[in-house]
Structure formats: structure tokens, C-alpha cells
Amino acid sequence: MQKSIDISGQLRASRRRENIAGYVFMTPALLFFVGFVIFPMGMCLVTSFFNYTMTDFTFIGIQNYVEAFNSPIFRRAFMNTLRIVVVSVPTVCLFSLWVASVTYDMNDRYTSFFRITFYLPVVMGSVAIAVVWKLILRKDDGILTTVLQMLGLNLQPRFGWLGSPSTALWFIITILFTTSIGQPIVLYISALANMDHSLVEAANVDGATKMQTFWRIKWPQIMPTTLYILVITTINSFQCFALIELLTSGGPNHSTDTIMYYIYKVSLDAPYRYGYGSAMGVLLAIIIAIFSAIQFKYAQTDNG
Amino acid sequence: MDRSVQKVTVYRVVCIILLIILVLLFMFPLYWMITSSFKNGPAINANPPIWFPGAEHRTLDNYHTIMQRPIWRWLFNTVFICGTSMLFTCIASTMGGYALAKKKFTGRKLLFSLFVAAMALPKQVILIPLLKQMAFMKLSNTLWGVILPTVGWPFGVFLMKQFSETVPDEMLEAAKIDGANETRTFTQIVLPLVKPGIGALAIFTFISTWNDYFLQLIMLNESRVQTLSLGIAKTMAEFNINMGPLIAGAVLSAVPILTVFLIFQKYFTRGITMGAVKG
Numbered sequence: 001m002q003k004s005i006d007i008s009g010q011l012r013a014s015r016r017r018e019n020i021a022g023y024v025f026m027t028p029a030l031l032f033f034v035g036f037v038i039f040p041m042g043m044c045l046v047t048s049f050f051n052y053t054m055t056d057f058t059f060i061g062i063q064n065y066v067e068a069f070n071s072p073i074f075r076r077a078f079m080n081t082l083r084i085v086v087v088s089v090p091t092v093c094l095f096s097l098w099v100a101s102v103t104y105d106m107n108d109r110y111t112s113f114f115r116i117t118f119y120l121p122v123v124m125g126s127v128a129i130a131v132v133w134k135l136i137l138r139k140d141d142g143i144l145t146t147v148l149q150m151l152g153l154n155l156q157p158r159f160g161w162l163g164s165p166s167t168a169l170w171f172i173i174t175i176l177f178t179t180s181i182g183q184p185i186v187l188y189i190s191a192l193a194n195m196d197h198s199l200v201e202a203a204n205v206d207g208a209t210k211m212q213t214f215w216r217i218k219w220p221q222i223m224p225t226t227l228y229i230l231v232i233t234t235i236n237s238f239q240c241f242a243l244i245e246l247l248t249s250g251g252p253n254h255s256t257d258t259i260m261y262y263i264y265k266v267s268l269d270a271p272y273r274y275g276y277g278s279a280m281g282v283l284l285a286i287i288i289a290i291f292s293a294i295q296f297k298y299a300q301t302d303n304g
Numbered sequence: 305m306d307r308s309v310q311k312v313t314v315y316r317v318v319c320i321i322l323l324i325i326l327v328l329l330f331m332f333p334l335y336w337m338i339t340s341s342f343k344n345g346p347a348i349n350a351n352p353p354i355w356f357p358g359a360e361h362r363t364l365d366n367y368h369t370i371m372q373r374p375i376w377r378w379l380f381n382t383v384f385i386c387g388t389s390m391l392f393t394c395i396a397s398t399m400g401g402y403a404l405a406k407k408k409f410t411g412r413k414l415l416f417s418l419f420v421a422a423m424a425l426p427k428q429v430i431l432i433p434l435l436k437q438m439a440f441m442k443l444s445n446t447l448w449g450v451i452l453p454t455v456g457w458p459f460g461v462f463l464m465k466q467f468s469e470t471v472p473d474e475m476l477e478a479a480k481i482d483g484a485n486e487t488r489t490f491t492q493i494v495l496p497l498v499k500p501g502i503g504a505l506a507i508f509t510f511i512s513t514w515n516d517y518f519l520q521l522i523m524l525n526e527s528r529v530q531t532l533s534l535g536i537a538k539t540m541a542e543f544n545i546n547m548g549p550l551i552a553g554a555v556l557s558a559v560p561i562l563t564v565f566l567i568f569q570k571y572f573t574r575g576i577t578m579g580a581v582k583g
Contacts, residue, residue: 021409023403047433
């Protein structure tokens with residue numbers, strides 16, 4: 001027993017070792033994270049206060065933000081984005097919860113069959129999805145129009161499904177839906193399968209109805225998953241871009257412009273207004289943060 | 305009691321029938337894409353539609369036409385981007401995740417919050433500044449312009465932290481007492497235990513990088529650096545009237561990644577669900 005060891009010194013040495021080891025292990029991740037996520041985020045914030053184009057870089061304060069708020073195109077893009085979010089988030093959540101609750105207690109093979117099927121559109125990638133829907137929705141001779149005609153329904157608008165402001169956004173929402181439910185279904189299946197089933201059984205013994213069991217026993221248990229799904233679906237819907245770029249290019253007449261698509265247009269088409277684009281990017285980030293915060297708040301009070 | 309059992313069964317049967325109809329609807333675009341890619345010009349948009357193309361409608365011309373493009377180059381670019389991103393992400397995230405979970409260094413909590421907060425922010429809003437940054441670093445129109453930001457995305461670190469939490473502290477303590485240094489502890493004890501996590505992260509990164517269309521679109525402008533899906537997308541306007549070659553291209557861009565997904569889907573699913581725990 002050597003009591004003479006300087007314990008505090010030893011502790012300090014071990015803490016220092018932990019610090020060094022910790023940061024050495026963190027170095028690769030930090031390098032990429034700071035260099036290619038944090039730094040550009042900072043740059044986004046900074047350039048949003050500048051009139052920044054190919055030829056110009058002058059500080060203009062909050063002028064870009066003022067312009068965004070006053071721009072009817074931005075407002076329209078915002079409303080379209082909001083419409084996508086408001087329609088797709090609840091439908092995606094409810095639909096995937098339904099699919100998961102029907103399939104989660106099946107034989108493993110069937111469960112993974114359904115899981116894979118609904119995941120396929122996500123994996124196929126936006127480009128393949130866009131191409132096939134372009135084919136299906138083609139004006140006059142696409143299969144949707146011809147099948148409807150065979151049923152005696154001449155529903156196609158004059159400029160085609162994607163060429164008419166009244167239908168274009170709805171088809172974007174539908175296609176987005178097919179590519180959005182894969183992940184929520186996987187998450188819900190795993191949440192339902194990992195539930196505490198003894199509670200469900202106890203409720204059944206006590207004669208609870210199916211509805212009661214669901215809302216009182218199962219729902220609170222899958223609440224964290226629901227919250228996560230709400231947040232990721234909201235973020236994904238807010239960022240809807242690829243389908244728009246590939247299918248409608250924001251048209252006809254800006255009826256399918258979303259914030260993300262508009263940012264892209266403003267920044268990468270002449271006159272390349274990076275500053276203005278960055279300001280709208282910051283606004284989008286703030287809007288998403290607000291939405292996520294509301295969902296967290298709501299989900300927590302709902303739970304407690 | 306009897307009645308309620310029967311009611312449940314009826315409800316279930318209705319649900320399953322509905323589900324099967326939905327599955328057919330979901331499979332239809334895939335089916336339509338694959339069959340259309342083998343149809344000749346008039347058959348593609350025939351009225352009435354040709355559901356099952358017979359020999360007289362079939363052709364390989366669409367594939368011949370699209371193969372005139374640098375498809376192999378694009379495929380190589382895509383695989384290079386996805387493979388390299390996957391490798392770097394796995395290395396950086398495994399090390400970082402382990403440090404965040406098990407090393408009690410100063411600033412650990414703050415760093416972790418930063419990673420989580422960044423994950424909640426929309427990735428796409430940083431792409432415009434990234435574009436300028438890549439131009440400044442002379443990496444515009446190179447595959448690295450896509451790879452570096454992909455590796456920087458914090459999801460991997462977050463996922464691997466979750467996995468590293470499961471490594472028992474006692475094992476790390478025991479290794480320390482046995483005199484193993486940090487490198488040895490990491491490679492001999494931590495790595496084998498988090499291997500399933502690395503597998504999940506690898507396949508997840510590969511697939512999501514393959515499908516990150518926006519990043520590829522803004523970073524890669526020249527045909528020689530383009531990816532499969534981007535290259536195909538750029539031919540969209542050209543094959544507007546006769547869509548055949550474009551559809552064949554879409555099939556070519558989807559088949560490799562669908563194959564990868566089907567082979568590794570178990571790991572993939574694990575990656576998604578682990579990421580959500582305590583999300």
C-alpha cells in the first residue's frame with residue numbers, strides 16, 4: 001500500500017489522457033464537420049447580409065430579408081411549401097402507422113416484404129421516379145389519361161396533369177408521398193415490435209376495446225417515434241426540390257415553386273444572387289426550426 | 305368473445321386486401337418503367353396501353369441509344385463517390401462516435417449538441433455557400449466536391465455514438481488495466497463490438513449518397529464528372545418526344561442501387577431504426 005502517491009496528480013494525468021485521446025479520436029469527424037457543415041452554415045448567415053453576385057459584394061444589412069418578405073414569388077413559394085407540408089406530414093404519418101400496425105406482427109418474411117415494397121421508391125432515386133411519373137402523366141397519351149378515357153372519364157386538364165396549375169402541385173404531393181413513407185414505416189414497425197406487450201395483454205384481459213388499447217397503451221409507447229417521424233417528414237417536405245426540378249421546374253406560372261427550388265433558381269441562374277438566396281436559406285432554416293419546436297412542445301404536452 | 309375474435313379477423317382481412325392493392329399500386333411505376341424500357345417507340349404510349357409487351361413490341365434500341373452516352377464513366381463516378389464517402393464516413397464516424405460515447409473529454413457535451421443541432425437543420429440551405437467554398441478550394445466539378453460535404457454530415461457520428469454506448473465500460477476498464485493503449489483498445493475491443501453499426505452506417509451512407517441528387521446537381525456540371533442519375537436527368541429534355549432511351553437510362557440508374565438495397569436491406573433497416581432511438 002503506497003499511500004504516498006499523489007492522487008490528484010494522477011487524476012489530472014488521467015483526465016489529460018482522456019482529453020487528448022478524445023480529441024484525437026474526434027479529429028477526422030470534426031475536420032469534415034466544421035469544414036463542410038459549420039463553416040458553410042456560417043457563410044450562409046454572413047452572405048445573407050450582403051448584396052453578393054458574380055460582380056458585387058457589398059454589405060446591405062437586412063435588405064435581402066426585406067426583399068424576400070415583399071416578394072410575391074417568395075410568398076407564393078412559401079405558401080406552396082406550406083401546402084406540401086400541411087398535406088403530406090399528417091398523411092405520411094397516419095398512413096405509415098396504419099401500414100405498420102397491420103404488418104408488424106405478421107410472419108417475419110411478410111413483414112419484410114411489405115417494408116421493402118414501400119421502401120423501393122425511396123431507393124430508386126428521384127431521377128428514376130421522375131422519369132417514370134413523367135411517362136405515366138404524359139399529356140394526352142400517358143397511361144393515366146388513356147386509362148381514364150377507357151373508363152369514360154376525360155379528366156385531364158387541357159395542358160396536361162403537370163402543365164396545369166390546378167393539378168401540378170397535387171401530383172407533386174402524391175409523388176412525394178410515395179417517396180416519403182418508406183422510412184416512417186420501417187420506424188413504426190420497429191417501434192411497434194419493441195413495445196411492451198405485457199401491457200397490451202393485460203388490457204385485453206381487462207376487456208379493453210381495440211381502440212382503447214391503441215390510444216391508451218400503444219400510442220404513448222410509440223410517441224417518441226411519432227415525434228421523430230413528424231420532424232423528419234416536415235424537414236423533407238420543406239426541402240422538396242428534386243421532383244420539382246425534374247418534373248415541373250416550378251411551373252406552370254410558379255404554381256409549383258417551393259422555397260428550396262426558388263433559392264436554387266435565384267442563386268444559380270443569372271444574375272446569380274447568392275446573398276438573396278442565402279437570406280431565403282436562413283429564413284427556411286428558421287421556419288423549419290419553429291415547426292420542429294412546435295411539434296416537440298405539442299408532442300410533450302400531449303404525452304404528459 | 306367469439307364475435308369479437310371474428311370481427312378482428314374480418315377487419316384484418318379487409319386491411320390485408322387493402323394493403324395488397326396498395327402494394328400493387330406501389331409496384332406499378334417500377335413495373336411500368338421496366339416494361340416500357342423494352343418497348344419500341346409506338347408501343348410506349350400506345351392507346352389502349354400495352355400492359356404486357358409481346359414480341360412485336362419489344363426492342364433493345366432504347367438501351368443501345370442510351371449506351372451511346374458515357375454510361376460507364378457515370379457509373380464509375382457514382383460508385384467512386386458513394387464508395388469513398390462510405391469509407392471516410394465510416395472511419396470518421398466510428399472514431400468520433402466512440403470518443404463522444406466513451407471518452408470524458410472537456411467540451412464533449414457541447415460538441416454532441418452541436419452535431420445534433422446541425423442534423424436538424426436543413427442540409428440543402430448550406431449547398432449554395434458550399435458551392436462557393438468548393439470553387440475557392442478549386443474543387444468545383446470534381447468528385448471531391450460531393451464527397452467532402454457528404455462525409456461532414458453529422459448523422460454518422462450520431463449513429464455511431466448510439467452504437468458505442470452499448471460497449472460495456474468494464475471491458476474498456478479491463479483493457480486499460482491489462483495495459484492496452486488507446487489504439488489497441490479501439491481496434492481490438494471497440495471495433496469488433498460496433499461492427500454491426502458500421503455495417504448499417506456503410507450501407508445507409510452508400511444509398512443516401514447515391515440518391516443525393518441536389519448535391520450532385522449543383523457540384524457537378526461537366527459530363528465527365530457526372531453521376532449516373534445526374535447524367536440521365538440531363539438527357540431528359542432531349543428525349544422528351546420519344547422517351548424510350550430516357551426510360552432505359554432510368555432503369556440503368558435504378559437497378560444497381562436497388563440490387564445493393566435488396567442484398568443489404570437488413571443492415572439498412574437497422575441503420576434507420578438505430579438513428580431514431582433517442583433522436
